[in-house]
Amino acid sequence: MIPYLDLHTINAPYEADIKQALLDVVDSGWYLFGQQVSAFEQEWAEYNGARYCVACANGLDALRLVLRAWIEMGYLKHGDGVIVPANTYIASILAVSDNGLIPIPVEPDSESYLLDPRKIAQVLEDPESSTAYPVTKGVEIRAILPVHLYGQRCEMEAIDELAACHRLLVLQDSAQSHGVKAKGTCAWSFYPGKNLGALGDAGAVTTDDEELATVIRQLAFYGSEKKYVHRFKGVNSRMDELQAAVLRIKLRDLDRTNARRVAIANRFAREISNPSLVLPKAKADHVYHICPVLTAHRDELQQVLLQQGIQTQIHYPLAPHQQKAYNEWKTLHFPITEMIAAQELSIPCNQSMTEEDVSKVIDALNAWKP
Numbered sequence: 001m002i003p004y005l006d007l008h009t010i011n012a013p014y015e016a017d018i019k020q021a022l023l024d025v026v027d028s029g030w031y032l033f034g035q036q037v038s039a040f041e042q043e044w045a046e047y048n049g050a051r052y053c054v055a056c057a058n059g060l061d062a063l064r065l066v067l068r069a070w071i072e073m074g075y076l077k078h079g080d081g082v083i084v085p086a087n088t089y090i091a092s093i094l095a096v097s098d099n100g101l102i103p104i105p106v107e108p109d110s111e112s113y114l115l116d117p118r119k120i121a122q123v124l125e126d127p128e129s130s131t132a133y134p135v136t137k138g139v140e141i142r143a144i145l146p147v148h149l150y151g152q153r154c155e156m157e158a159i160d161e162l163a164a165c166h167r168l169l170v171l172q173d174s175a176q177s178h179g180v181k182a183k184g185t186c187a188w189s190f191y192p193g194k195n196l197g198a199l200g201d202a203g204a205v206t207t208d209d210e211e212l213a214t215v216i217r218q219l220a221f222y223g224s225e226k227k228y229v230h231r232f233k234g235v236n237s238r239m240d241e242l243q244a245a246v247l248r249i250k251l252r253d254l255d256r257t258n259a260r261r262v263a264i265a266n267r268f269a270r271e272i273s274n275p276s277l278v279l280p281k282a283k284a285d286h287v288y289h290i291c292p293v294l295t296a297h298r299d300e301l302q303q304v305l306l307q308q309g310i311q312t313q314i315h316y317p318l319a320p321h322q323q324k325a326y327n328e329w330k331t332l333h334f335p336i337t338e339m340i341a342a343q344e345l346s347i348p349c350n351q352s353m354t355e356e357d358v359s360k361v362i363d364a365l366n367a368w369k370p
């Protein structure tokens with residue numbers, strides 16, 4: 001059996017270190033706002049070349065807190081539009097809606113499946129040309145939320161240039177791209193299955209903006225400047241010492257485990273030769289959180305692989321605009337996004353696979369006839 005992702009095997013190399021670190025936290029008697037979280041914040045900022053890192057409870061909160069902070073700082077107001085990729089995990093979009101902002105979905109690039117700067121430019125220059133226009137008429141676009149989906153960096157030079165030109169804020173959803181270096185403000189998730197995963201929920205924001213970092217830290221702590229003095233109607237969102245201790249251990253090995261994912265993905269790109277399968281094009285830095293193959297016979301392929309002991313997943317079977325939660329978008333059509341949702345199959349791609357496992361996956365894919 002080749003599991004899609006076996007967290008026990010992923011974490012096994014660090015077992016002794018993790019157990020010791022967890023015991024140390026237990027013994028310390030200090031469980032929140034301690035040395036582990038502040039050391040992790042420092043190490044994660046440094047690793048990413050960012051000036052500040054603020055830890056929080058999960059990736060969705062990281063996204064939400066940045067947008068909320070920009071509202072409190074007066075850069076955004078309720079009803080403003082935020083450009084989001086139509087093809088993303090729904091959390092990216094929930095963070096926008098949750099803040100009373102209006103998500104404006106834009107179709108991805110047809111080769112990388114990532115947010116396409118050319119299509120963003122078109123929407124900015126001619127809002128009526130936007131697929132989402134029927135529901136976003138009159139909305140003032142104030143921000144862009146690129147998602148480094150599957151682990152690949154979006155075309156940030158072009159996106160940053162557009163943002164500068166149209167005076168837009170940029171918040172990167174980096175929940176799938178640990179190890180991809182990106183300038184600017186990034187929201188991170190350390191959900192257990194991510195490339196850098198905790199043993200539960202955890203998240204963080206990295207940024208070079210000192211005021212933003214301060215406001216996020218306050219918002220995440222009941223909106224308080226200091227204990228019992230409240231500047232904002234904040235929330236409670238924090239990373240605990242246990243998770244920070246685990247993340248610090250795994251961070252030391254992140255470049256190696258990412259390199260292993262890249263090597264596997266390179267073999268897939270070179271050796272998968274079945275003309276019935278399409279692989280997205282890698283155009284930029286990529287850490288292969290997800291390795292998709294696309295076929296019109298996706299469900300059949302998933303079954304065939306499973307019969308050969310190869311587990312796969314689908315990211316994601318329904319696009320956000322096809323979800324009941326976004327009923328207001330039900331009349332909209334995003335053909336590339338819908339094609340991806342109908343055809344995407346994620347094959348196993350992680351450091352616990354042997355070369356033999358990788359060969360088995362490649363052989364099974366090449367032998368398959370729809």
Ligand SMILES: *Cc1c(COP(=O)(O)O)cnc(C)c1O
Nearest residue numbers: 058059060089091092175189191
């Ligand atoms: C995992 C993920 C999130 C949410 O992170 P959580 O820690 O589960 O809240 C957001 N965006 C993307 C693209 C993700 O993959």
